[in-house]
Amino acid sequence: MMEKTETDHVKTVTNIVMIGASAGGLNTFCELVANLEADRSTAYIFVPHLSSEQSGEYLVHRISRCTSIPCSLAEDGKLLAGGEIIIAIPDYHVLVKPGLISLSHGATENGWRPAIDVAFRSAAVGYREKTTGIILSGLLRDGTSGMAAIQAWGGATIVQSPDEAEYRDMPQSVLDALRVDRVLPVREIGRALADLRQEPRERLPIPEGVFQEARLSEKNATTVEDVKKLGMQSDLTCPDCGGILWEIRDGGIERYRCYTGHSFTMPDLDEHQNGKLELALWSSLRMMEEKKNLLMKMKAQESRRKGQVFSTGTLDMRLGELEQHMAQLRTVLKLNPEDGHSGTGG
Known part of the structure; x- marks a missing residue:
């Protein structure tokens, strides 16, 4: 039997499922994958909020106890493989490109690295309408802008029911900003993923702002000229570095970004x-x-x-x-x- 080549891996993955979570999200994700029948054409990428002191190996161990789906940590240049779960690692943003994972030590977004918005935007650019975004339990609003990017590129969006979530902020924030495809209890999300794969999705025109911002996330530092293309200069300064903040509007979502790369929703x-x-x-x-x-x-x-x-x-x-x-x-x-x-x- 011939070994798989890198090209085989790239061809295998035609769909990406991005899952973002924060407070209360690990147990919720475990429940999700326990009820998930993995699709061999789909890579599943889990982006929880992690502090730099947390252990990625613990997450792999914890999640592997809940599912038979293979789990591994994100690595720079790691090839995507269908039917597998890749887990973000502490202190690095996860960037999804066609066929592989890239890691970035760029500025925090919404105070986090890894940030859900960064990962979701990159997947939207790399896989367009073949991307599905899922937001689970968590505080504040990280993930809302990323879900908007996935939707703008024609992808599907699923939100855990806020009434069921241990912390409802993140699911509710998405619902306040977007009309999503599904709002479900966690135990029903696996079935919904299978249903959505069968539904034809339209490839939408490229949203220039999302494309530009996703490309900026690949840099460890950006310039004033980079950020000027995304929005208007505000009268606020970045609480992390003191730089001027630019106001960016994604539909009804108002965010702020400095030229160093720090980015915040208004609540963050x-x-x-x-x-x-x-x-x-x-x-x-x-x-x-x-x-x-x-x-x-x-x-x-x-x-x-x-x-x-x-x-x-x-x-x-x-x-x-x-x-x-x-x-x-x-x-x-x-x-x-x-x-x-x-x-x-x-």
């Missing part, structure tokens, strides 16, 4: 700004604590000196003003008045 941008603001407030409180300690040392020293540079009264006034500012910061940070510089943000 709000979440990131909150985090940066809290960090700045904690930093301010720490600096005020240090200033207070310095003023108290100056007061103790001046009280022992003749020919004082500062009167102790002036130092007392400055200490009083500083204590007022510190009390206000503690209120904003929801600290008890007696708390020092301790808590979740310290």
Whole structure:
């Protein structure tokens, strides 16, 4: 029997199923594949939100216990094979190209790498109407723009029923933005995939914006000129790098992208700004604590000196003003008045 060649692998995979999930998504994905009869012409690519410290090997082990479908981790240049599951790895974006997987260490999108939007856009460009996107349980809105890209290129879209999802944000976000092909309990998604494969799908004209943004994701860094083609300059700055954000509109989906490559939906941008603001407030409180300690040392020293540079009264006034500012910061940070510089943000 002859061995398969690289060309055979490329020909084998004619359909791509992209599955994105975040909080609560691993158990949900396991339930999905437990009820899935793998199609030999289809590659299944799972993109969960992973921190850089998580183990990809654990995911393979966990998922392999739920299904007999072969599972493996994404590798740069890995050939796609029909009837197999490929799992994204921590700290790398997954890019789907005809016949193979590519990995990128580009900027985070919606705070994640791997990001669901990045992977879904690349699959939409590479496999067009032969792509199916599935969004499972998760927080915030990563995946919505990617599902819009798949739909714009003629692909199919399936969303886990938000009422069933452990965390409904991601499924509901897609439903708020798009009219999807199916909204289903997880146990019914496998059957729906088989049905959708039998339905003819129209190859739609190439959406230039999606194509350009998918190509930008292949770069580890982009330029101002690259991003200018995608949208209009906003009056906001990137919370991750401080660069100017450009506003991009995908139908009813409003997003922001900087020329470094960071990208955010509006809720994700709000979440990131909150985090940066809290960090700045904690930093301010720490600096005020240090200033207070310095003023108290100056007061103790001046009280022992003749020919004082500062009167102790002036130092007392400055200490009083500083204590007022510190009390206000503690209120904003929801600290008890007696708390020092301790808590979740310290």
